Amino acid sequence: MANLLIGHVFVKMFKTKALIRLTSLVAIIAWVILVFSDVTVIYSDLKSLPPDIPTWLPRLMLDIFIVSLFYHYKFRIERDESLNFTDLLWKVFATGLIATVVSLAVRLVLFLLGNTTLASNILFMDIVYQITLALFINFLLAAFTSWKRLILYQKSKWLIRAWLVFELLLLSILVYDSIHIVISETIITLAIVIIGLLGLVLSANMRWVAYLNFKQKWTSLLLLLLSIFYLFYFLYSVTMWSDQISQQSKIFLDFQSHVFNIALLAFVLTYMTFSFLVILFNLPTSSVFEQKLEEVVNFQRISQSIQTEQNEESVYNILLESSVSSVFADAAWLEIKGRENEQRLFTHQITEKETKDIHAHLEKNKVKGALEQNSDKTKNLSKHLGSLKSTRFRSLLAFPIKVKEETIGTLALLKELPDGFNKEMTRIVSAFANQAGISIENFRLMEEAFQNARYKEELKIAKTVQKSLLPAKLEQDADFEISAFSASADEVGGDYYDTLRISDHEIALIIADVSGKGTTAAFHMSQMKGIFHSLAQQGPSPKDFMAKANKALVYCLERGSFISATYFVINTKTKKIHYSRAGHCPVLYYTTSTHQAAYLKDRGTALGMVRNNDYCNFVEDNEFPYATGDVMILYTDGITEAKNNKNEEFGNDRLAQALQQNATKSSKEIEESVIEKLYEFSGSEDINDDYTSMTVKFR
């Protein structure tokens, strides 16, 4: 695609070049024929012979010459996008210069010839005249094309139409000039008047002048002045030659009778003069325009400063620089309250001590809300500076910088002149300060977004870790079957359950819930898993297990976080369950003999709550026998605290009921019915907290 495009551009370039050459060739041929035919016509006229060629031929050739040159410049100047305003003026000037130099060279030859017969020969004079005329028309057409581009800069539909009409009228005059049909005088006059008016209207389009800077304006003035000079030189020479020739012959090609030439000359000269005057009068105000342009550029710099490698500091520095350069301040400083409320000071041409002096002075004079952080209005504080002797500054302007409606800083601008700031300046700096506020806000938002993305990524990792910590397979025995269920909420919780075979008749079970959420919860859960696997295989009593686990966890749990857990040892030889509860939800137990599901009553404090050896006084060892058909459900508070849309909790009673109704089923089936009940109750698939349960059915 790119290749094709480049190819296309090349073809176009080649085409344009070929067209430029073709048009100049046609122009030269037409001119040569013009010269010969005109000379022949004059010769025949002198000898009073009937001319061998028609007398209209020179005129036709002149038209062809003009039209080809017109297209020549159209291709050379109008289509060349790289030309700027001064380049255009330079093209006109250069064409004029070359034309003038050639014309002067011809004059030099004539001067060298002196008063020879050749010099006074009318035919020779005609050739010289034709050369000068060709150069003149060449110059006029170059100027015409350039003016077209200048006029049509910032074009409107209306303007383009006006220009088209103007060109068409000029063309019709050209045609009229060559064929000499007799039309009524009034129509010709009317056409000329319309051309004149259109030319004047078009000449009023001088918008490009505003875009020149000071230096370019001076260059343009010089170029235009010289071009005007060339124009008058040519006008003089052409008139002189034609006068001399007309004294001897009446039927030669007189440019004065050529309405087109006159119209073209008038238009080019008018626009030249207008431009010259407009630029001249715009000279004093050009600095204002440049200033405005610089403001726009500064504005853009501030807006763009949030991109890529920029940071808040560079936004502040750009703000400081832009404001200083826009209002010609002598010094400035910027006080900013950072994100952690730390104060930062950026200065420009002023020492920190001076800023402190001014601060102290204003405070002493009880200037309310001056440079205070909570001030939200732009303040001109110049009058208060007058009484401060130690400072060189006499004008002070303070601006608040706001982020999300909150003032985060103050921009102070200083001048050594009294009354150095006007309303305009205040407005500009105000705009800068606002833009900077927006930039900083965007910047902070972007950073927050990055942070959020990172948290999300962390959460994903935590979730994966949490999942991988739960056992893939649970210990099974001839005496009981275990099934477990776990569903996690969007937020990562810290629910944990596991089993471990201590000996051929002893199996350890654990269920735990880590306080808090997220990465830390997953991290603590992994610690709990480590503790369980290392302690349980040594076969301690459940209370001993808790005491040791507490001791180990005290070193890694931060203040305020804790783990609730229940640890069981099922002894299949004695048919007893030995357990200890540390702050975890009470165990739900179904006894077959009584057909009752009830919560075991005991006491015990969560791990990590008591951080010394007293902990063993806060947990108990409990023991009870189990019988075939008994069911034990271990769960986390996510299940009992699950809420329905009426904000009611699932609660202990519903859980017990669910067990009682399904107690005769297998552990898997019991679990499924309980979970089904739970989802039915909450009425929603997305859950607030993790649901974790482990169901043990004895057989």
Place this chain on the structure above:
Amino acid sequence: MVHIKRLQEDGIDILSIVGEIDASSSIELDLAIAKSVGEGFKKILVDCSALEYISSAGLGVFMSYIEELRDKKISLVLYGLKERVFNTFSILGLADLLNIRSNRQEAKTLVNELSV
């Protein structure tokens, strides 16, 4: 959402908790207790009669102050806990670690006894 009101009475700082304490609002509870401790109160009462719910994070706040309060000899008593809230405390075993009374009068008596 939680709202914590502070009221001083006979040299006792009374914090009244209104609403629910979950992971995010537990910060406010933490700040309120920290403020009370920071201001040098030796007797602190926590009125939980309008406390509807407390999550493990909220319990963690009480837990995290146990040692500091003991070291600074500050006595803290909770009172007026709803049954549900009290259950949460007792399941976790915090009821054994904290001083909990049923009403303001009992709590006041206890806090005065403790700080003698």
